[in-house]
Amino acid sequence: MQRIGVFVCWCGSNIAGTVDVVKVAEALKSEPGVVHSANYQYMCSQAGQQLIKDAIKEHNLTGIVVCSCSPRMHEATFRKTAAAAGLNPYMVEIANIREQCSWIHKDMQEGTEKAIVLGRTAIAKVNLNAPLKPGESPVTKRALVIGGGIAGIQTALDIADAGFEVDIVEKKPTIGGKMAQLDKTFPTLDCAACILTPKMVDVAQHEKIRIFSYSEVEEVKGFVGNFDVKIRKKARYVKEDVCTGCGLCTEKCPMKKVPNDFNLGMDNKRAIYIPFAQAVPKIATIDADYCNMLKNGKCGVCAKVCTAKAIDYTQKDEFVEEKYGAIVAATGFNPISMDKFDEFAYSQSKDVITSLEFERLMNAAGPTAGKLLRPSDGVHPHKIVFVQCVGSRCASCAEKGKEYCSKICCMYTAKHAMLTRDKYPDTDVTVFYIDVRTPGKQFDEFYRRAAEEYGVHYIKGMVGKVSPEGNKLIVQGSDLIANKQLKIEADLVVLAAAIEPDKSARPLATMLTASMDTNDFFTEAHPKLRPVESPTAGIFLSGACQGPKDIPETVSQAGAAAAKVIGLLAKDKLTGNPCVAQSDELMCNGCSSCEKVCPYGAITYADKEFRGPNRTTLIRRVAQVNEAICQGCGCCTVACPSGAMDLKGFANKQIMAEVDAICK
Amino acid sequence: MINETLIPKLGVITEIRQDTPDIKTFRVVSPEGKKLFEHRPGQCAMLSIPGIGEAMFSITSSPTNTEYMEFSIKKCGCVTTWLHAAEPGQNVTVRGPYGNPFPVDDVFAGKDLLFVAGGVGLAPLRSVINYCRHYRDRYGKIDIVYGSRSKDDLLDYQEIINEWATDSGVNVHLTIDREQEGWDGHVGFVPNYVKELGFDTNKIAVLCGPPIMIKFTLEGLRSLGFEKTQVYTTLELRMKCGVGKCGRCNVGSKYVCKDGPVFRFDELDELPNEY
Amino acid sequence: MQVNEYKPKIVAFCCNWCSYAGADLAGSNRLAYPAEVKVIRVPCSCRVNPMFILRAFQRGADGVILCGCHPGDCHYTSGNYYTRRRMALLFSMLDYLGIEKERTRVEWVSAAEGAKFAATMNDFVKTVTALGENKRLEDLRCKK
Amino acid sequence: MRKISLSNLDKAFALIAENAKLYIPVDGKGGASFKLWQEGVKMSDALNTVRSAKDFFFPQMETLMEFKTEGKNIEIIDNRQEKEDFVVFGVRACDVKSFEILDRVFLSEPVDSYYASRREKGVIVSLACGRPSETCFCKTFGIDAANPAGDITAWKTETDLYLLANTEKGEKLLSAISSITEDCDGKAVEEQKKQISAIMEKLPLSNVTTEKFGAGKTKEYFDSPAWDELSSHCLGCGTCTFVCPTCQCYDIKDFKTNEGVQRFRCWDSCMYSDFTLMAHGNSRASQKERFRQRFMHKLVYYPDNNDGMFSCVGCGRCLTKCPISMNIVKVMKTLGGKEND
Amino acid sequence: MQKITREVLIAKAEELLSNGTVSKVLGLKKGEFSYDQTPAVFTDIESMKKDFVFDDFSGANFSKYLIKETKKGEGKTLVFLKPCDTYSFNQLLTEHRFDREKVYVVGIACDGMVDIKKIKNAFGDGIVSVDATTDTLKVETLYDGVKEIAKAEVLAERCRNCKSKKHVAYDELIGEDGEVISSNRFDQVDELEKMTADERFAFWQNELSRCIRCNACRDVCPACTCEKCVFDNPNSGVQNKAAANSFEEQMFHIIRAFHVAGRCTDCGECSRVCPQQIPLHLLNRKFIKDINGFYGDYQAGEEVGNRAPLVNYTKEDLEPSEAVNKGDK
Secondary structure, three states: OOOEEEEEEOOOHHHHOOOOHHHHHHHHOOOOOEEEEEEEOOOOOHHHHHHHHHHHHHOOOOEEEEEEOOHHHHHHHHHHHHHHOOOOHHHEEEEEOHHHHHOOOOOHHHHHHHHHHHHHHHHHHHOOOOOOOOOEEEOOOEEEEEOOOHHHHHHHHHHHHOOOEEEEEOOOOOOOHHHHHOOEEOOOOEEHHHHHHHHHHHHHHOOOEEEEOOEEEEEEEEEOOEEEEEEEEOOOOEOOOOOOOOOHHHHHOOOOOEEOHHHOOOOEEOOEEOOOOOOOOOOOEEOOOOOHHHHHOOOOHHHHHOOOOOEOOOOOOEEEEEEEOEEEEOOOEEEOOOOOOHHHOOOOOOOEEEHHHHHHHHOOOOOOOOOOOOOOOOOOOOEEEEEEEEOOOOHHHOOOOOOOOOOOHHHHHHHHHHHHHHHOOOOEEEEEEOOOOOOOOOHHHHHHHHHHHOOOEEEEOOEEEEEEEOOEEEEEEEEOOOOEEEEEEEOEEEEEEOEEEOOOHHHHHHHHOOOEOOOOOEOOOEOOOEOOEOOOOOEEEOHHHOOOOOHHHHHHHHHHHHHHHHHHHOOOEEEOOOOOEEEOOOOOOOOOHHHHHOOOOOEEEEEEEEEOHHHOEEEEEEEEEOOOOOOOOOHHHHHOOOOOEEEOOOOHHHHHHHHHHHHO | OOOOOOOOEEEEEEEEEEEEOOEEEEEEEOOOOOOOOOOOOOOEEEEEEOOOEEEEEEOOOOOOOOOOEEEEEEOOOHHHHHHHHOOOOOEEEEEEEEOEOOOOOOOOOOOEEEEEEEHHHHHHHHHHHHHHHHOHHHOOOEEEEEEEOOHHHOOOHHHHHHHHOOOOOEEEEEEEOOOOOOOOOEEOOHHHHHHHHOOOOOEEEEEEOOHHHHHHHHHHHHHOOOOHHHEEEEOOOOOOOOOOOOOOOEEOOEEOOOOOEEEEHHHHHOOOOOO | OOOOOOOOOEEEEEEOOOHHHHHHHHHHOOOOOOOOEEEEEEOOHHHOOHHHHHHHHHOOOOEEEEEEOOOOOOOOOOHHHHHHHHHHHHHHHHHHOOOOHHHEEEEEOOOOOHHHHHHHHHHHHHHHHHHOOOOOOOOHHHOO | OEEEEHHHHHHHHHHHHHHOEEEEEEOOOOOOEEEEOOOOOOOOOOOOOOOOHHHHOOOOEEEEEEEEEEOOEEEEEOOOOOOOOEEEEEEOHHHHHHHHHHHHHHOOOOOOHHHHHHHHHEEEEEEOOOOOOOOOOHHHHOOOOOOOOOOEEEEEOOOEEEEEEOOHHHHHHHHHOHHHOEEOOOHHHHHHHHHHHHHHHHOOOOOOOOOOOOOOOHHHHHOOOHHHHHHOOOOOOOHHHHHOOOOOOEEEEEEEOOOOEEEEEEEOOOOOOOOOEEOOEEOOOOHHHHHHHHHHHHHHHHHHHOOOOOOOOOOOHHHHHOOOOOOHHHHHHHHHOHHHO | OOOOOHHHHHHHHHHHHHOOOOOEEEEEEOOOOOOOOEEEEEOOHHHHHHHEEOOOOOOOOOOOHHHHHOOOOOOOEEEEEOHHHHHHHHHHHHOOOOOHHHEEEEEEOOOOOEOHHHHHHHHOOOEEEEEOOOOEEEEEEOOOEEEEEEHHHHEOHHHHOOOEOOOOOOOEEEOOOOOEOOOOOOHHHHHHHHOOHHHHHHHHHHHHOOOOOOOHHHHHOOOOOOOOOHHHOOOOOOOOOOOOOHHHHHHHHHHHHHHHOOOOOOOOHHHHHOOOOOOOHHHHHHHHHHHHHHHOOOOOOOOOOOOOHHHOOOOOOOOHHHHHHHHHO
């Protein structure tokens, strides 16, 4: 029988406001096994923890129940507290009387009653707890960063600078990501290329970093510290180690009408290409969909002109298998498709463009060499309308847009408006907005400068319709402040499209067993306290794959993720989760049901000798669990008909005791 | 309504003694602080913790003790594990006494007695030994051979050396299985020790301990010239009711709970070998 | 005067990664649902043995709800897919035995769906309250 | 002797049911069983019920007592209650005999009060077997199917039911229905008895004898090599035990309710592997030992302790119900040798 | 179809015993009456000739006995398996319950087995002997002399709905192999599903309340081969020896059916041995029907190594709420 101590936390008024904590502590005193019961304002505080430690020693406690906030918040805290007092940390159970009680109930009596039941339930469980000892596993001291945008680059550099090997997997031929496509960056108006490309070079030259460009993650196995990853290196038909990046082939290739995705299709490239001048690695890639040689065996110009003999039309996808200790997801974002936004005539008129396309139009390396010209006729626009929140904050139009705020649009629209007015003072700029959101260092000043110094017309209201009329675009919108309908004849309309996670994120999340929210952003282990970790151990989050963010935020998060990875890789051994499955060999039938449902392949079989009746010996096939691989989901325990398989820390008996206690 | 033997009495554990690393002795009285019921040496009682289970234990205290009963219990199953974790003041339920006692007042009377025990096997013999010590003048010479794995595993060690060994006409022979620091007594297994000691056959012998010890001790005694009619032992089997009705503890047509647990070896010879 | 209205006993099994977090989020956002709902945290919905569900009914529960990550989002990749099969078959069997099918439910609630958690629990409690006490899968020894 | 026309039987039942719960064999899915008589419930013609009548005195499960525990304290609650009067109608000779066998177990000191109180309150109306089955061998155990014991013995003819009280309880019950019964001679009954006895002689198992068994035979059979084969395919289920009118092994278990602990007793079977399982071993480790125990108990151990009386009444239930068709007749024939064949 | 007779099987056994292929034969031994046949192991042909029996009452499914039998001694065990038995045989192999190399399977055709309970229902107690050599059974009764009844009328319930005449495992066949046949075995399940919940509840209460928890269904079931059943295990939390009330009756049967779901081959032994004649196969068949309906047709034991539906999934599986609402439409 256990000697259990119960500690009821007030959490200031968070709990004590709707739960009579004194009454709870009193009521739980008479539960089986309880020898001590106390309450305190903040159990998680230094003093609160000391209270627990003292009680463990004074009352010789063998188990602890803390009635407090969610175990997801402070279970680890109180386990450490217990361990510090010499108690096995797994003899601690948390009764969640805050998130799942005091915060949702208003009535004191109701809250108190429920808190008592929750406390009783935790006590019932702790009565059946057994001390657990985590297993240990080694750590592969190498990290994988998936995605080579600014987030991935920064994370990789920071990890590599700490002395650990890092591989970057980038699905495009070059790293750089969205930032490489930007012209200037708010609020300081630095040129994006000027601050990004040196970092790209750093990556290329770092001895600890390998870049797998034009590659994708194919398969992920294993667990924190011990991931086995299969990477698909897509055939680029150019030998990477031979190509010098001279670019001759990209000039000689006769296939000229290949839409240039780097410029969002606003101009063309060749079938063999280097995405942009500062690409890293600077290696040509053949677009197999357009290359005549690959399609029908006719041409071969690039091979002929290549002095380095780097062209290889027979190249196939290659697979690299590598071990990693940690994986960082930095898969980034994309603007959402405008296909469903017919009201803005995006598909009808070339002169309705997205902000990212506008970014390319303003860029000196862009399709117009930096001159602001209309895509339809190459004429300089004199009246531009910017529409904000296209698909963002779209609670009522969830089927085409997003409910969330894309966060960066207000600022880049202000940037675009300001830059336009700066370069082309003859151009009239109007911005339609719902709200202008500028929380950030120098952000509001930046926006006000656009509106006040640069004379950008900010109109609070939404655009209802854009209709092409001749070479003009008729923009119908409402001015909510003036309370009138507006009709503007514009030359160019720029849509601030909402951003969404890259499409590759979801299949990746499945491979990583990392969870995602309904919008396909990766879920963090804790929204505030563990914002750069996935709930899946060993998986970290960097950049916009976790949620919309601007460059400064992305970079700081990238650094944070790197710090977490470094912390992990710095360890020689990892202590695992001791709440793993275990098979009672005396009861196991060897039927293989558990093995079949185990997602990690943690179960194997062995023939073992057993004592039969009357001094006989029997050999039986029995299941054995590899504790380093088992992640403790418990799926096997239900597949097992005999109940031979059980889960430590969540044993059948414990859960049934909880059920009993709740239903009592 | 008539008395129902299956309905137990309430008992309170007033004292718990750690005898060996895995044996504790529990002192039990009624809630009023009295002895729960009278018993004879060698009889058993059912102890239970409601919700945990009920199990049969021999009463290790002597019937001559008028204040309380004691049970020496080795931790092995569900109930015993629970009891080992209990603290003084814990209520238990007790029913009994069950089984036949040792024939202390007729067969044993006036005779020399030899008690041979191994490990926790001393527990059932303690009540007889103390009974005979209490009525010292009714019996002849008493020899006690007791052995265990180590010194720490000797049950009631203090009582043995302080009380038993100092009684006149009582000879205590202790042995442990293997050499141990701080032990200057005999080392070796009980059956061999019994043979070494070489008792005369003009006495009654009582054996209790693990099956293997019983087997070889009996052989040893036989080689010394003892008849099976002179040697007694007690049996232990799975029991539920304690009154010969639930159908478990029979060996042939004898129920250990009712016809035993005390058997003479010639009686056991009549029973099939299923214990 | 308040009448002594019937309050069902509801056991909710929630997976640690999604639904338990969703329940926490409901709390953080102060989204109320009835106190009759009490959550048992399990690592994954696939940890829930049909025996636990029957046990809950035996012990006096009037409704049992399982919450797990959305299919495809399981922290352990596939746990909730197994849950889905197991519970589909179990619930169908309970229905076959004439036990009200509304007393059992599986709902996928992600860590971000605090509102869904609260709404689900409100709805489930309403449904079970309307059914009244569980009579068909009860153990009278546990109802005194 | 009294008689009552079968057409008035329902009236008799109604009269009996006024003062006591009345149970009669009723046909239903899966065979006949004793059911509480109510208006409209018809008596079965089946030879016997699937389960024996032992349930009335030794139910499959009964609560013995309750406990409440709090902290270190235990409260023992003796919630035994006075039993109600009841009448079991239509118990066959074999089952009636089984009560005598059970009595020797449960009514011997210390008396089992649960059993005793039911025994005290129950009135047995037995019924002679007009059409014994091929599986019947009650004669082997000296039971007369034509003249069953019980508080009242009944014989059923085409038209009438004849009743003879054997005990005071029986007399009392007969007098309660005297208004619709009439005195009669025993002619028809004698006729039926003769007829039944003649059939009993012809039954295929009429040659099974107990000669070779009984008290003092432990040594003879315990180590017989025949047990190996006899038990080799025994499934270890409890079917034979649970349909047997004389099997009385039980288990005592605790059930934790939401309020406290109920200690209950339920039928157990010596055929079950955990029957004698202890923390440190099992005295009957394989099915052979368990199988042997059951039959040795019926044929040797019980007679040892009960003046030679066997613990089998030849009802034949185990013959029809055993999943592998192993039964006491086969055991007796195999162990007893070929002359038994 | 070749009529399988006792003599044919004895001849086959004699051949295999004498040429050393097998060292023992698992078969049935004749009993007191025509119908009470007991499994037995024969090691010599003389004892077989004396006691071996095979006729229309020889319905026992032998596959489960192989677990124990293959662990005893050297040499192969000869077993005669009917088509339905071979599914259980394969399922046990899938679950690694015995060594295939230690068994020699002779597949025997089967045209259905007779249920003595049905004969007794027709003629009452007192069946002295039954001659089942032709399709018309001659039944000798104690009270009414010799009676005749068509075999089809007293065919065991499971044989009436035979699902396959095809052997899915054998070393050797006697006679031609048959085909998987489309049976109406789910008709009763359908009927129950069509009832209201109240009616279904009443139906099952009536059935399950008769359960005496003798465990015969479990102990005979070839899918129930656990070293220790949860219902016998004091640590499982569901151990019970006697059903204390209707809940425990339901609990036992629901959990047992769930544990064998996807593994039950629908051999029907559970219903055959139930002393209370509870139609237990209707529980198993419900699971089989649901599995077929929800996840595509699946026959346990069809092939060794098949992945049972409950240890499998697809991403498109239906939701539990859809599963229970299927009946409403």
